Amino acid sequence: QIYISPVRKSSSGESLHRVIANSKITGEDFAFFQISNAMRRLGHHRLHGKTGGVGTKGMVAKLSIGVIVLLICTLSLLFSVNIGGSREPTRPSKINVEELWESAASGGWRPSSAPRSDWSPPTKETNGYLRVRCNGGLNQQRSAICNAVLAARIMNATLVLPELDANSFWHDDSGFQGIYDVEHFIETLKYDVKIVGKIPDVHKSGKTKKIKAFQIRPPRDAPIEWYLTTALKAMKEHSAIYLTPFSHRLAEEIDNPEYQRLRCRVNYHALRFKPHIMKLSESIVDKLRSQGHFMSIHLRFEMDMLAFAGCFDIFNPEEQKILRKYRKENFAEKRLIYNERRAIGKCPLTPEEVGLILRAMRFDNSTRIYLAAGELFGGERFMKPFRTLFPRLDNHSSVDPSEELSANSQGLIGSAVDYMVCLLSDIFMPTYDGPSNFANNLLGHRLYYGFRTTIRPDRKALAPIFIAREKGKTAGFEEAVRRVMLKTNFGGPHKRVSPESFYTNSWPECFCQMNPKKSSDKCPPDNVIEILNSRLESTGDPDSTSQTNSTVTGLER
Template identity: 80%
Template sequence: MVMVMWRPASSAMSSIVLRPPLPAKSVKMALNTNIIISNPTKNENRKLPILLFDVMDTIVRDPFYQDVPAFFSVCIMRLESEYKRRMSLKELIDCKHPTAWMEFERGLINENELARIFFKDGRPLDLEGLKSCMQRGYSYIQGAEELLHDLKQNNYEIHAFTNYPIWYEMIEEKLKLSTYLSWSFCSCNTGILTDCSLGCMTQHLYLHIDTETLWETAASDGWRPSSAPRFDWPPPPKESNGHLRVRCNGGLNQQRSAICNAVLAARIMNATLVLPELDANSFWHDDSGFRGIYDVDHFIRALRFDVRIVESIPEIRKNGKTKKIKAHQLRPPRDAPISWYTTVALEKMKEHGAIYLTPFSHRLAEEIDNPEYQRLRCRVNYHALRFKPHIMKLSNSIVSKLRSEGHFMSIHLRFEMDMLAFAGCLDIFSPEEQRILMKYRKENFAEKRLVYSERRVIGKCPLTPEEVGLILHAMGFDNSTKIYLAAGELFGGERFMKPFRSMFPRLENHSTVDPSEEIAENTRGLVGSAVDYMVCLLSDIFMPTYDGPSNFANNLLGHRLYYGFRTTIRPDRKALAAIFIDREKGRTTGFNETVRRVMLQTNFGGPHKRVPPESFYTNSWPECFCQTSTQNPDDKCPPENVLEKLHRRLEGETTSDSDTLVQSNSTVSMADR
């Protein structure tokens, strides 16, 4: 690929003296000396170069040097009389803020902020007058439009490569440059000024996303999932310090995380873990419980090398009487450190024989400087927590039907009442809908002042269905894409789904894939969420629209990473917010390219460093991954006979169950999950 940038010396950014523009004939001759325009039909195999044009004073007259100074005036005192005269360019340069215009060109400030700081001395700026002045001054440089027309006729690909603020839209409105070129590299969108080298921008030239490769798993870079112990890991002692009960509140993701934390807390305190309680009533209004969702026998067997687990606190005999141990209730601090469990909690356990930790959501710090403890969390999350057989069967059936016609994508469309109320994203709804959301928020969340416009611009609002469709369309997915929607009842009804459905009509959920009564009866509450979880886990691509610390999608992202780096599309809501806001204001030029630019900066499911606030449950790399060929002993895969070694150390256990712990050095199958 050949690229040629055309910017005459007259447009050098460091110069404030404007040279006369080159006449059309000179422009053509100068261009010919670099690339030699020829008729493509003479050589069908010849690849034409891609042309990058600076715009101002190359194609379009820049009014800044003459019109803008004339727009301003200077007050002069002479012989005790005051009169006004036009400002000179030098005077304008001297009195304007030294960096305001460059910040405006880079998109770091908006036009209102520019008006506020334009002059160093803080004098007011007539913003609308200045914009009118500049718009009047925009015109094609002599011969430029004819040149662009000739290049277009000869099938050259042309891009704008220019330093200019959002006001390039005024140029487009007046001169229609997009007839000939794409506004691909305008500094207000790229954030990069073109006085860097041409090479620093070439990576952005083809903002293309190969959607075909996204249907495949992401590159592993030699990493594979492995959560088996790598160093000394003794089995749980025969005698424990007492029993640990926990009540896991929240939705499916919070509960899974809480179960992982409960197992780790039991290991830390040398406690016998009582089968965790799922507080389904507070969120799902059902009472499925742990036994109704997970395979209990598998859970206990899979963790036998780590902790002792019982289904209930046993009775004790004291003074000739049999009674149950009464667990002492404690409320752990949020994100409690390990030291809290080895001191406060352990002391109460030894005193009472059992403790009951409630609530138990986010009650153990995620970031722990002990890789073996983190790997235990992964063993629980990705191996021990296996859904019951009937849930796995339903999930298998739905996935098979979706796959019968090729690839499919799953989307967790978190446009639901609880999340919208929590996020404070109300203004797009009717007054009655806003009243419902505010009532829900008041009843369920702490009082806090939330302003929709402020929340949205920092990425705190869930994407609307239409925004999801626009992202996928900009990335290159077409209307043949099959999409499975994992979501509860969407708030606001069909009017929010209609634009999405018009772009992507092949939308499915568990009810439409299989409308049978069996599916309807078995996909409510936690069970329905579990089915959605498995379908999303096994889909070719997964896209969350609002991933947070208490969200269904959070655990799925981590599970898909562990399940062989399966592709995920994670929109950067903060970066996309400004793009969507501009679109709503009618500024649509370059929309798809700008969206692609944002999406190309995201990770599509490969191994990547965990950076706060990303959760360990979203990204367990590198602790729960290993490499067979590495110089770093911490990253080296454990020996193949690691299970045999663990089994030999576990006194009193038979060898018949040793195969129930899923092999740690390979990607687990669906049945093993």
């Protein structure tokens, strides 16, 4: 089945398609045990008061004790259960490095993006064609593709294979078909939308006419209503529309679980990199795993991020000049004060700070670390302290110095390989998960594929600890860091709270339980694919089975 991952024990050598977490008893089970005992004790006191002749004062006192116990247990239960009665693992009381190498507790949840209601296949006739231009880097484009599929479904439109902006970020003209497996993409989504490689010509009265898509700039985070009104009206009038740019152009929070599950089907099932990229990634992961566990870190310390964050003061005057110039040319003018920015967690962690956090968590210097990073601003001067703490550092070029990777290390292929290696690593740590689409998408992907461990430093909470250390106050430094890190989530299911992105945490919409408390959380039937197939065949659309091959053939011409 392509939408449901079976529950099985994870191991250090598993592949992408064999990733899942173990179920563990959570605090909720213990809380239920406590409250049951409290209620039994309360009942015993009442019975004893009636039969044993205990005075009114004594009975009131015992009842008061029982009520207090009941209240305490109820609060314990509330803190261990999230909204809707769904299970979330309790946070640990101490950091155990050995446990972090394993997946987080699942609470009985398993990933599932299959439809759970009467999901109809795409109709034989659609309302027109939808073209989109996905701007930004690889992972910003990835979320835009998910939104494009959903927009096509909402408008009952035929989706033209999304265009990837070649100039705005990587200056890489690989395009969709150069990065993703087009045939797999179309085949996986055949139950959801119709997809074509390009808008076909119209043949009428012996003449051929080209359809020109009407260009529209969608509003940022546009609601569904915009697509059902403004966009759909233009589509029906012109037969095709071209939405550009298309980054963050559909609201993430939608009160329709089936629409959200469609996003997950696109993101975690349909969007598969081309075979040669998957092979390169697997080769790197195999080499890293041959020596045991490994951690991946997205070290976001490049010029663009530092300029965006406005964190200049740690650099020398020449470097500050470069950063200020870059910011002026690429971002809106804004008053930025380094100390204020750092205090509220807006500055990326330095490589040294990353190393100090890991050491405080008791990772030792034998830990193997894979770095997913562009060109670090400031160079070796900033990397040296980190390398001293953790000398076993690698990146895709050092693990697999192949010609293909060397030629594309700064392009979409290099980013795609980094993405896959980070997805399959035992532990993933983003150093800046604010506007970083790479980290945000990976966090969601790792959650979906078995609640794989992530370490997410709270930069705001850590800032005063690092500032105190820089002023010479080193006593209790590591203990203070550990206290902060204990409050973070290490990859288990947890409630999504704004501003956390749906692409970072698709729980609970894209997860299910075999024995849930709520019927909406129940896993779909095992024959869900057969059901979808029968519905697709019942449309009587001959194009539904030949769509994939015809689209791929058209792209190859």
